[in-house]
Amino acid sequence: MVEASSARDLARRQLIDDIGTFIIVHGLDISEANLTMALGICTGTNVALARKVVDRRASGLPMTQVWLDEQCRGNEDSVERIADKLERSLESFAATSRDARATAAQYNSEMQAQVEQAGEHPEREEIRNLTVLAMAMLERTQYLEQEMRRSESEAAALRGSLAKARRDADHDHLTGLPNRRAFEGLLERHYREAQRDLDVLSLAFCDIDNFKRINDAHGHDTGDRVIQAIAGALSRISDDNCHVARHGGEEFVMLFRGLRKEEAVHRLDAVRESFAGRNFVNRRTDEPIGTITFSGGVADVFAYPSTRDALKAADIALYAAKEQGRNRIVAAD
Structure with missing residues (x-):
């Protein structure tokens, strides 16, 4: 029985190593979508995608995030x-x-x-x-x-x-917000409409600061409530021309129709400043959590060749905000 358990543990460790290797070797982001995709490939449960990966490797072509996203979208x-x-x-x-x-x-x-x-x-x-x-x-x-x-x-x-x-x-069950799949559809629709109407269009990536530390110190239930609180704060500025979605994990993505990049930065920064002024408490233990902040990166969609490039620019701006000390909103170059 012990030997069987050890064999299972070894197999699980090997699977985790395989997933990590796949993510790192191909330079992919550590996200819920990528981990799920890598699990399907490494276990063979996603047969169609696993075959495509094998064929792409055999052809010597790189396994990029863009290519993988296209396969999943298919x-x-x-x-x-x-x-x-x-x-x-x-x-x-x-x-x-x-x-x-x-x-x-x-x-x-x-x-x-x-x-x-x-x-x-x-x-x-x-x-x-x-x-x-x-x-x-x-x-x-x-x-x-x-x-x-x-x-x-x-x-x-x-x-x-x-x-x-x-x-x-199309919806995230924890927050009730649209999920990544739904947001991509919204982005493409507003991109076409704004392009037709000569309207401005900005988007933003937001990420909860030090979220892993909150989860480790106070538990996943508290972490879920923090995600819900951020979702609620961002939702309060949403309307027909402003959309918010949960992109995965502690990441959110927003779309601002009719707002220039600088205006979107100002609007999102007001939410960030207001949220940073709140103090949170662990409901289960009554232990103070303190302030919770988030960082964001904003990009002008039409400053880039495609919506995918604009998303990447906003993501780079988000990481710049993290490197500058967190709890801030940074505009993409």
Whole structure:
């Protein structure tokens, strides 16, 4: 038993080493998305992606963050296409079921009238036999009508479940904010619209300062509440032209439509300053946590060749804010 346990521990350590090696060798960020992706590749559970990685290695091409994100986005698009096809199938089935039920109901009414009329003249044996047969057919069609009504209800419930699954896929369960996947869709939409309307567009990366220290000292429940508090503070400045999403871990990303980079810095810095003035307490132990701060980097989206380059610039500005002492917002060069 001890030997089996040791073997399992060795296998787990090896898997952790493999994941770490994959992240470091290819110069990838240590993020929730990348760790999940690396786990799927190293264990082979994400067969399609693992095969693509093997093929790319064989071709001698680099394993970049951009390439990996494109592969994952392709998987998400495939799932979305399947969901769309399923929804169309459900709608078609529901329409067919409604039409069939309406026809059956009309047929039942007409048959019921004929059976009642035949029952008024039971003197001939042929009519009696026909009446019995018609009654049996009527009972059967009534049962089928009920089954079709039940199928309609099930199709409606499935459509509701599919819609909920789509909403859940785009939202972070801890904060209720849109997640990275949803934000990327928002960014692309606003990028196209702002480009068309000659509007300005800025984006920001935010990261909670010393978050690991908070988690280690006060536990993950407290860490979750800190993430929720930051999410709430950032959400209070969001509107139709300002969007906030949880990018993963302790990172958030924001989009400012109609605000120049300097204006976005000022708006985000006001949130940072207000939040830094609060004092937090561990609810479980009543132990003071003290002040909690965050840092941010802001970039002008149209100052870069693509939205991906703009995100990278904001991320670099964020790390500059960290290097300058944290608890500040820095504009990208």
